[in-house]
Amino acid sequence: MAYPATPRLTATPGYYEQDAEQSSSHVLLKLFALFAGLAVGAMIPIGIWLAVSAQQASDDAQAAAAKVANSSSQEAMSMPGMTHGAATARGTYASPSFAGIAPANADALAMAHRAAPAALPAAPPGPVAHVTLPIRHGTVSIAPGIKYEAWTFGAGAPGPAIHVRVGQRVEITLRNDSPMPHSVDFHAAKIAPNVAFSDVMPGKSKTFGFVASTPGVFMYHCGTAPAFVHIANGMYGAIVVEPKTMPTAQRQYVLVASEWYLNGPGDKTPATLDLTKANQMTPDWVTWNGYAHQYKEHPLTANPGDTVRFWVVDAGPSLNTEFHVVGTVLARAWADADLIDAPQHGIQTSLVPAGGGGVFDVKIDQPGIYPFVSHSFASVNMGEVGLLKVGHVAGTMSH
Numbered sequence: 012m013a014y015p016a017t018p019r020l021t022a023t024p025g026y027y028e029q030d031a032e033q034s035s036s037h038v039l040l041k042l043f044a045l046f047a048g049l050a051v052g053a054m055i056p057i058g059i060w061l062a063v064s065a066q067q068a069s070d071d072a073q074a075a076a077a078k079v080a081n082s083s084s085q086e087a088m089s090m091p092g093m094t095h096g097a098a099t100a101r102g103t104y105a106s107p108s109f110a111g112i113a114p115a116n117a118d119a120l121a122m123a124h125r126a127a128p129a130a131l132p133a134a135p136p137g138p139v140a141h142v143t144l145p146i147r148h149g150t151v152s153i154a155p156g157i158k159y160e161a162w163t164f165g166a167g168a169p170g171p172a173i174h175v176r177v178g179q180r181v182e183i184t185l186r187n188d189s190p191m192p193h194s195v196d197f198h199a200a201k202i203a204p205n206v207a208f209s210d211v212m213p214g215k216s217k218t219f220g221f222v223a224s225t226p227g228v229f230m231y232h233c234g235t236a237p238a239f240v241h242i243a244n245g246m247y248g249a250i251v252v253e254p255k256t257m258p259t260a261q262r263q264y265v266l267v268a269s270e271w272y273l274n275g276p277g278d279k280t281p282a283t284l285d286l287t288k289a290n291q292m293t294p295d296w297v298t299w300n301g302y303a304h305q306y307k308e309h310p311l312t313a314n315p316g317d318t319v320r321f322w323v324v325d326a327g328p329s330l331n332t333e334f335h336v337v338g339t340v341l342a343r344a345w346a347d348a349d350l351i352d353a354p355q356h357g358i359q360t361s362l363v364p365a366g367g368g369g370v371f372d373v374k375i376d377q378p379g380i381y382p383f384v385s386h387s388f389a390s391v392n393m394g395e396v397g398l399l400k401v402g403h404v405a406g407t408m409s410h
């Protein structure tokens with residue numbers, strides 16, 4: 012569904028409106044010349060009539076323009092799960108921003124929301140890790156009261172966090188339960204993508220494997236064209252490839268950052284992708300593990316003195332994450348998730364590029380509430396902030 016074009020055309024003068032205004036002022040001039048010889052007493056009511064007529068003509072022209080814009084945008088829907096903004100003959104408008112829209116009971120909904128588990132799952136024992144990824148189309152919640160028609164690996168976006176060890180073979184079974192072709196591209200794999208990452212048709216499945224030879228935390232995502240749309244609709248996740256040795260950590264969390272670009276508010280009916288907005292990289296929501304602010308109401312936890320490890324992937328599709336933990340310094344930062352080389356130490360903020368990862372240790376001795384954010388603060392506003400609660404402390408902290 013395209014967002015109705017009329018309010019936007021009115022609020023933002025577009026070419027259609029300029030044309031309409033020009034033609035109606037043309038008419039106005041001609042009529043004025045015609046009636047110029049009439050008695051002065053007749054001028055005032057005629058003037059009023061002209062003004063009203065011109066306004067009506069302008070309104071009619073705008074309504075027609077809006078109708079054209081709406082139908083063009085319907086035609087521009089080249090595939091399900093995606094709309095362009097309102098299209099005109101000379102440009103396309105993105106939907107207005109729906110950032111921060113919240114129903115009256117948003118706080119209660121946020122509390123009732125079951126936060127996506129962030130704890131790093133155990134790596135399976137043995138030489139082979141079997142992973143099944145069912146592909147679905149379905150409605151997901153991305154913020155309190157906000158729904159989106161997503162395409163997912165598993166039950167939601169991001170897909171399941173996968174944990175393997177260097178040297179393990181990863182056997183992926185992709186089962187396409189959706190009505191259109193999809194695929195999966197593992198950044199951790201060194202494999203011919205035209206074979207391994209090929210499309211799986213609706214109702215079909217396929218299995219392929221690779222040896223996890225490079226340690227790090229890597230993105231996986233659907234690679235079916237246009238991959239941009241498939242990623243923006245929720246088809247991504249993280250795989251942790253643990254090296255043979257690493258400093259001990261008492262807590263380990265996997266965080267996947269991503270943006271959502273909505274064609275409607277998503278509160279009454281689920282939103283779908285606004286491709287124009289996605290191209291302009293102006294998201295409505297930016298999330299940790301798919302849901303705005305979820306670790307504010309449901310903080311991650313640690314004990315004082317723990318080493319807490321964050322395995323971070325930025326799924327994009329387009330914006331980076333500037334990873335920062337408020338109230339501490341990153342004790343170790345394996346930038347770009349390079350676990351082959353030694354980490355950096357004493358870093359305030361570390362870049363996690365779209366399509367990349369980072370591994371970060373913090374060691375916090377003092378009990379308290381420590382927000383983890385993208386220090387690109389527009390992203391905080393749009394939801395990319397969570398809390399790490401160290402020790403038994405009450406309260407919350409906003410950022």
Ligand SMILES: [Cu+2]
Pocket residue numbers: 162192193194233234235241246
């Ligand atoms: Cu896909």
